[in-house]
Amino acid sequence: MSRSYFHLHLVSDSTGETLINVGRAAAAQYEGISAIEHVYPLVRSGPQLERVISEIKAAPGLVLYTLVGGDLGERLETACRETGSPCLSVLQPVHALLQSYLGAQTTARPGAQHMLNAEYFKRIDAMNFTLAHDDGNLPDDLEEADVILLGVSRTSKTPTSIYLANRGLKTTNLPLVPGVPLPPALEAAKRPLIVGLFASPERIVQIRQNRLLSLNADESTLYVDREAVADEITSSRRLFTRNRWPTIDVTRRSIEETAAAILDLYRDHRLKFIAV
Structure with a gap:
């Protein structure tokens, strides 16, 4: 056309x-x-x-x-x-x-x-926090976050985190890597909203293959093996279910749509947190 x-x-x-x-x-x-x-x-x-x-x-x-x-x-x-x-x-x-x-x-x-008011500086503070806590960095102060995003590699955690930070939410994202334990501080976190992101194996494999291609890396790896990826996603969803964390399927969602869903969840979460 x-x-x-x-x-x-x-x-x-x-x-x-x-x-x-x-x-x-x-x-x-x-x-x-x-x-x-x-x-x-x-x-x-x-x-x-x-x-x-x-x-x-x-x-x-x-x-x-x-x-x-x-x-x-x-x-x-x-x-x-x-x-x-x-x-x-x-x-x-x-x-x-x-x-x-x-x-x-x-x-x-x-x-x-765009006036330099309190809301503006709140967004700047959230952006600084989010960039410092990207991809599992500084995991010991998770309680300071407003939102914690979990998901296997290539589930749009980083761009979603940055979008949320631009809306004033301090966001941490943690990668789920086979054989790598989650930080102990996650279990103790009470204040943040914790959200699990997942996608179809086909979508994850496609994104990972494009990533390896851009890096001129070897594609003969479990990182892009369809069965291995499916196992990763299954394990992540079991983790989310076990901890009763809300989940979002990002297979066909834009970053904006995913962030909008998280903002809705966050509003409900804050109301419950304040009421306790």
Whole structure:
């Protein structure tokens, strides 16, 4: 199936993360069509906007923007009408709904969601903790973690941990390796939510083979043997069941979907922990 492409211009007075997420989520719904992204972050002055407009004129397409200060949004929309490029303020409908509901006027603050507040520093602290405790490192202070992820090699523990850290959760991940005992501190851990990750043997073998290929390593090893991998996964699931740890099958889940499921589990876990 041949693919078609269109230019997607994302103009932001902040980092552009909101626009990127919205644009990709919407474009993903159209099979066989891909967006050529043009991202313009930190657009807060007339000269900066003029450079953006010149690029839109050179490659007309769809324009999404989040410009909350001054008349930059109006100037962008005028230029887009002249070039025939559909243009939409992504936040304007949300602002209008909030204003109607709250009965209050907005205060234009570009990048306000990225202010250096307590939540921001909480995420930084969680990220530092998570990176220091990746792949079984520093196992003696597991009680300080918010979440502990367990799973055999290639069950997306590290990227899931980093995603959770970006949401403010201190996350430790421990690999389950045949013949290697788990750290004693795990049994004593009461505060953290412990989650077991697993996937189908076929999926694990495929990922491990790709990993070995990228390293130019020998593939004649139990690491990618289908029966050996199946035994690893079976043993891990028995461990999870024995300890009554919640589990997530990551075979067909994205990192975001896995993290969302863990966040739901964590909310319930914290309520129970606080109630005790």
